[in-house]
Amino acid sequence: MKKWLGLTLGVLSAVGGFVDIGDIVENGLVGARYGMSLTWVIVLGVIGIATYAHMSGRIVAVSGRPVYDLVRERLGAKAALANLVGSLLITLLTLAAEIGGVALVIELATGVDHLVWVLLVGVGLWLVVWRVRFQTMEQTLGFAGLAVAVFVVAVFCLDPDWGTLGSQVVRVTPPEGEPLPTYLYHAIALFGSAMTPYEVFFFSSGGVEEKWSRADLAVVKMNSFVGFPLGGLLGLGIAAATAAVLLPAGVQVDNISQVLLPVALSLGGVGLVIGLFGFAATTVGAALETGLSAGYAVAQFFGWEWGKRVRPAGAARFHLAVALSLLAGALVVQTGVDPVALTEYSLVFSAVALPLTYLPVLIVANDTDYLGEHVNGRISNTLGLLTLVVVVLAAAAAIPLMIATGAGA
Amino acid sequence: MxxxxxxxxxxxxxxxxxxxxxxxxRGVGKVDDLELVRRADGRWEVTELLLGGRALAGRLGGRVGRLVGWLTRRLHGSDQPRGIPLSRVTAIGPAVRVPAEVADAVRSPSERWLRERVISRVPGAGRARE
Incomplete structure (x- = not known):
């Protein structure tokens, strides 16, 4: 019984943890602009992240080594250092976007400009990193993030023309009049939002924090193959809601309040409050995950002691790295740059960096020295390789498409 | 052999x-470099695992290596890489294991400095929140 409770808790926190500012903005945006015609990308992204999360989680459970240990071991010091610099910049960009998201949600709730809240948010996040137990943090925010499911409820209450939504799902091409390059650009951003590199840094390091062992392999599997797909479903709910309401009205999404419009329309004030609460929980959770991930990556590259399971004094450099990351993220937002634009850029650059993260994981997942009998089977390798092909294509096309389309305008 | x-x-x-x-x-560091010694019979033998910024800088080489080396000197005030004799290593697998007293002898001076001067002075630094 207790085991099943643990399993459910893990899965539910994975569901809420999957959604972040990138998913909110990009799903809302593509729903309003392209309807459900990018559903295939979400499906690809979820298959990819679940496959690689499962590999990295399995590696942690069997060998105790998180992702950045593997990057360093497999790529060697020089290439891994270049990889670290790139991944770190993108993780910090994502962190800034999440902090901006939290501040925007507070602005929507209070009416006071988001720039007033940024440093306060930074300090609050640091206090959680400093004081709150890892599992408490994960589970509380993961559960609270489930409030985003209000979008799914809203879609059913709106009772849109299901035939139209369904025909959009199977179209797999841009709606008439929409240029293909822009459609592909948003496809890459959406793919990036599902497969953001920090998710595997965090997932695998979290496994070390929670002391996963071989006994937890079932938990790893459930979190990956049930938690992430359900999280993808929440993202799909956001896209469906804006597709049902904003697309017919011709409204384009360029801020978070527009994403919330369908919920307010269908469920009124209560829906709006639940939606805002869900956004706050997911962005706070993701800000913590990205901030910690920055520290995890640096500490694991250099071999420092790290983590929340040891007292802060026992992992001094790790805590300094996390605190400096939070500060950097807050300062970026404080310059007044638009958090939604920040989010868009973080997604595209994430897509560029994806191969750097995922290739070492795939290599080690096939290494019997690490995994013994738990090395990748044929299904994991097939899915892993196919995902890697998509990842490489997306990475190669991301920057050219960004320039060609004027960042998806 | x-x-x-x-x-x-x-x-x-x-x-x-x-x-x-x-x-x-507990993390001690990475195997940043190896100390090799030429034996009398002409063969090379690994004698020590080297760790820390100095060792890493030497292996990186070039401009990046010089930068890492400079940073390490600034932070540690020492120019010697820290070494663990291969004979003291108890196991090699996905991680290299060493006994606690060996680990304590090569722990990072910058980690200690930061712990004593900064992190420990923040309230709550000594409490584990597992």
Whole structure:
């Protein structure tokens, strides 16, 4: 019984943890602009992240080594250092976007400009990193993030023309009049939002924090193959809601309040409050995950002691790295740059960096020295390789498409 | 000559860049470089695992290596890489294990400095929140 409770808790926190500012903005945006015609990308992204999360989680459970240990071991010091610099910049960009998201949600709730809240948010996040137990943090925010499911409820209450939504799902091409390059650009951003590199840094390091062992392999599997797909479903709910309401009205999404419009329309004030609460929980959770991930990556590259399971004094450099990351993220937002634009850029650059993260994981997942009998089977390798092909294509096309389309305008 | 049940060992893939841990699983550092000594019979022998910024800088080389070396000197005030004799290593697997007293002897001076001067002075630094 207790085991099943643990399993459910893990899965539910994975569901809420999957959604972040990138998913909110990009799903809302593509729903309003392209309807459900990018559903295939979400499906690809979820298959990819679940496959690689499962590999990295399995590696942690069997060998105790998180992702950045593997990057360093497999790529060697020089290439891994270049990889670290790139991944770190993108993780910090994502962190800034999440902090901006939290501040925007507070602005929507209070009416006071988001720039007033940024440093306060930074300090609050640091206090959680400093004081709150890892599992408490994960589970509380993961559960609270489930409030985003209000979008799914809203879609059913709106009772849109299901035939139209369904025909959009199977179209797999841009709606008439929409240029293909822009459609592909948003496809890459959406793919990036599902497969953001920090998710595997965090997932695998979290496994070390929670002391996963071989006994937890079932938990790893459930979190990956049930938690992430359900999280993808929440993202799909956001896209469906804006597709049902904003697309017919011709409204384009360029801020978070527009994403919330369908919920307010269908469920009124209560829906709006639940939606805002869900956004706050997911962005706070993701800000913590990205901030910690920055520290995890640096500490694991250099071999420092790290983590929340040891007292802060026992992992001094790790805590300094996390605190400096939070500060950097807050300062970026404080310059007044638009958090939604920040989010868009973080997604595209994430897509560029994806191969750097995922290739070492795939290599080690096939290494019997690490995994013994738990090395990748044929299904994991097939899915892993196919995902890697998509990842490489997306990475190669991301920057050219960004320039060609004027960042998806 | 057998080592870890193998006749030949690829030092680059099986030793370099691996995590070094003490018996409690606490991080000590990475195998940033290896100390090789030429024996009387002309063969090379690995004598020490080297760790820390100095060792890493030497291996990176070039401008990046000089930068890492400079940063390390600024932060540690020492120019010597820290070393663990290979004979003191208790196990080599996905991580390299060393006994606690060996680990304590090579712990990072900058980690200690930061702990004593900064982190420990913040309230709550001593409490584990597992």
């Amino acid at each position: 057998w080592w870890q049940g193998q006749r030949t060992v690829d030092l680059v893939s099986e030793l370099l860049d691996r995590q070094i841990e003490d018996d409690d699983g």
